[in-house]
Amino acid sequence: MSNWAHNDQLIWHPYSSLMPVFPNLPVDSAKGAHIHLSDGRTILDGVSSWWVNLHGHAHPTLAEAIYKQALELEHVIFAGFTHKPATELAVKLIDYTACDFTKIFYSDNGSTAIEVALKMALQYWINSGTPRYKVIALDGAFHGDTFGAMSVSSRGVFNETFSSLMWEVDFISFPSQDKEEECLQQFATLLEQKPAALIVEPLLQGTAGMRVYSAVFLDRLFAMAKKAGVICIADEVLTGFGRTGKPFASHYLSEKPDIMCLSKGLTGGTMPFGVALANAHVVAAFDLPDLDKVLYHGHSYTANPLACAVSLASLKLLQEDSCIQRIARLSQAQALFAQQLREQYDLKRVDQLGTMVSLELNIDPGYHSNIRNELYAFFLEHQVLLRPLGNIIYVLPPYCIEMEDLQRIHQLILTLLETKGFSSKPIQ
Numbered sequence: 001m002s003n004w005a006h007n008d009q010l011i012w013h014p015y016s017s018l019m020p021v022f023p024n025l026p027v028d029s030a031k032g033a034h035i036h037l038s039d040g041r042t043i044l045d046g047v048s049s050w051w052v053n054l055h056g057h058a059h060p061t062l063a064e065a066i067y068k069q070a071l072e073l074e075h076v077i078f079a080g081f082t083h084k085p086a087t088e089l090a091v092k093l094i095d096y097t098a099c100d101f102t103k104i105f106y107s108d109n110g111s112t113a114i115e116v117a118l119k120m121a122l123q124y125w126i127n128s129g130t131p132r133y134k135v136i137a138l139d140g141a142f143h144g145d146t147f148g149a150m151s152v153s154s155r156g157v158f159n160e161t162f163s164s165l166m167w168e169v170d171f172i173s174f175p176s177q178d179k180e181e182e183c184l185q186q187f188a189t190l191l192e193q194k195p196a197a198l199i200v201e202p203l204l205q206g207t208a209g210m211r212v213y214s215a216v217f218l219d220r221l222f223a224m225a226k227k228a229g230v231i232c233i234a235d236e237v238l239t240g241f242g243r244t245g246k247p248f249a250s251h252y253l254s255e256k257p258d259i260m261c262l263s264k265g266l267t268g269g270t271m272p273f274g275v276a277l278a279n280a281h282v283v284a285a286f287d288l289p290d291l292d293k294v295l296y297h298g299h300s301y302t303a304n305p306l307a308c309a310v311s312l313a314s315l316k317l318l319q320e321d322s323c324i325q326r327i328a329r330l331s332q333a334q335a336l337f338a339q340q341l342r343e344q345y346d347l348k349r350v351d352q353l354g355t356m357v358s359l360e361l362n363i364d365p366g367y368h369s370n371i372r373n374e375l376y377a378f379f380l381e382h383q384v385l386l387r388p389l390g391n392i393i394y395v396l397p398p399y400c401i402e403m404e405d406l407q408r409i410h411q412l413i414l415t416l417l418e419t420k421g422f423s424s425k426p427i428q
């Protein structure tokens with residue numbers, strides 16, 4: 001039996017039916033923005049392999065950082081011990097996030113970074129002697145697949161099987177431009193219940209359809225929260241490390257979050273890792289001798305030295321002029337494409353923020369439920385990996401993508417719009 005038959009027989013893939021519509025494509029290798037399949041095809045990665053890859057696949061600097069670290073110290077227990085990659089990364093990341101954080105808590109992935117942040121925020125109130133348990137989130141939120149992260153995510157296809165087991169969370173409407181005042185009003189009403197925390201994907205909701213909302217709105221929301229003492233959590237698992245054009249979405253705000261969660265691009269897309277960073281205000285509630293006030297949380301691989309070393313290497317690449325210029329060039333090309341879509345096509349929505357562009361087709365995804373599969377297949381036929389979210393197509397490539405490759409993706413989307421009947425706007 002070939003390896004690939006073993007895959008179908010033995011492996012349970014994420015978010016996938018055990019009777020998948022599409023076969024899992026065997027990958028031999030990947031380089032830059034290109035994924036090389038074992039059947040000889042090359043696929044252009046238009047989604048940064050689930051939004052993680054920044055500098056391109058198999059980047060030699062990142063590979064070397066992992067290799068060198070593996071020869072020194074591959075892993076060590078992180079309770080009672082520490083190591084240089086962890087302490088160096090703490091200094092560099094706190095500096096790079098520029099949100100006055102004073103502590104970093106290492107975990108394994110985006111969901112566990114969220115769990116840590118939620119525990120920090122809830123225990124902050126418990127430790128302070130005035131327990132609060134309510135968390136407020138935004139409609140459409142996605143914060144991960146562990147139970148705490150599911151609880152603060154909008155109820156939907158990803159978590160509704162377990163809805164009776166999740167804790168109750170209040171959601172305010174998604175702040176589309178016409179709803180901002182209404183959302184602030186909803187939030188003001190919820191503040192009367194003395195919530196513990198507010199959690200948001202700042203400026204860009206990913207899983208809900210790569211939809212963008214305003215920094216002015218989020219600043220006002222955070223200001224109201226802070227005035228009421230509510231802990232503000234920024235889930236920058238997707239938006240971190242340049243995706244929005246700035247190093248972090250929070251850098252578009254005047255109000256800074258109390259806690260920030262990072263993962264995905266943290267290691268440049270090479271390995272699982274996550275962090276929750278907290279400011280002095282949060283940390284003060286834990287900086288006590290009482291054993292019952294300790295944050296009892298940890299993972300076997302907390303602060304894994306390989307993950308820390310590759311994160312340091314990725315951070316260094318990110319801060320080089322060449323990378324800053326690539327992000328700017330990519331953002332500009334995406335903005336021009338968004339403008340073209342808005343001007344020439346009859347679409348429900350076009351959003352763009354930094355390196356991300358998204359467009360919502362003018363069809364009802366419920367009525368046309370097969371649309372996602374049709375779109376996915378169309379792009380794959382043309383050797384491009386895009387994973388539409390229902391009737392929403394988005395492009396979120398690694399920063400290393402060549403401009404000709406980006407244009408190929410843009411052109412393919414235009415061809416789709418023309419050939420599948422999502423035609424041009426009538427000339428007025």
Ligand SMILES: Cc1ncc(COP(=O)(O)O)c(C=O)c1O
Binds near residue numbers: 144
């Ligand atoms: C905004 C956001 N938060 C958290 C997560 C969960 O991250 P992970 O898949 O690493 O658990 C995701 C994953 O897509 C995400 O987009």
